[in-house]
Amino acid sequence: xxxxxxxxxxxxxxxxxxxxxxxxxxxxxxxxxxxxxxxxxxxxxxxxxxxxxxxxxxxxxxxxxxxxxxxxxxxxxxxxxxxxxxxxxxxxxxxxxxxxxxxxxxxxxxxxxxxxxxxxxxxxxxxxxxxxxxxxxxxxxxxxxxxxxxxxxxxxxxxxxxxxxx
Numbered sequence: 001x002x003x004x005x006x007x008x009x010x011x012x013x014x015x016x017x018x019x020x021x022x023x024x025x026x027x028x029x030x031x032x033x034x035x036x037x038x039x040x041x042x043x044x045x046x047x048x049x050x051x052x053x054x055x056x057x058x059x060x061x062x063x064x065x066x067x068x069x070x071x072x073x074x075x076x077x078x079x080x081x082x083x084x085x086x087x088x089x090x091x092x093x094x095x096x097x098x099x100x101x102x103x104x105x106x107x108x109x110x111x112x113x114x115x116x117x118x119x120x121x122x123x124x125x126x127x128x129x130x131x132x133x134x135x136x137x138x139x140x141x142x143x144x145x146x147x148x149x150x151x152x153x154x155x156x157x158x159x160x161x162x163x164x165x166x
Contacts, residue, residue: 013134015102021045022100024107024132033136042095042111042128043158049136056161061093061115063123065154083154087117107132123147124156 016023025034031050038045043059067083083089097112109130114122129141144156 013102013104013107013132015100015107017100022098022107022109026132026134026136028135030136035132035138037109037130039098040095042093042098042113042126044130044138047138054162056163059161060159061113061126062157062159063091063115063153063155064088067154086123087120088123088154090117091115091123092118105134121147123153 013024013026016025020039022037022039023034024037025032027033033050034046034048035044036046036048037043038058041058041060043061044055045058047054064083092115094114094116095111096114097110099110101108101110109132111126111128111130113126113128115124115126116122124144124146126145127143131139131141133139140158146153
């Protein structure tokens with residue numbers, strides 16, 4: 001049974017949760033949806049709308065990009081060298097806390113995470129608030145704190161691996 005089921009009369013949201021995932025499902029004027037949030041990764045693992053899976057693999061936080069010529073040669077090549085030294089190209093997200101709250105209009109997932117290469121200290125930490133509305137919309141608010149011991153980051157973003165259209 002879901003630990004939360006929205007009020008009848010509205011398109012109710014249902015939430016099922018275990019140690020690994022949070023599954024949020026509902027129905028809007030655009031159809032039925034089911035989203036699976038991975039508590040170990042801190043992102044959505046599956047996004048299903050009208051029975052169709054939209055992601056090829058889980059979303060991921062990302063701080064790396066392909067270096068430009070200026071990154072490699074500008075400032076004596078220090079920029080790219082620093083990115084490599086701090087582990088930008090091998091950084092993974094670690095979830096420290098994950099909390100869920102629900103009401104009739106939305107489900108909120110709050111996470112505190114750190115991002116680093118496995119053998120390094122955190123390059124950055126995030127406090128993220130994912131909100132799923134009763135209409136199926138997903139919103140993200142993310143506060144990021146970069147460790148100032150490290151050089152500027154190439155970028156910060158979230159990658160979505162969408163399935164190719166048939």
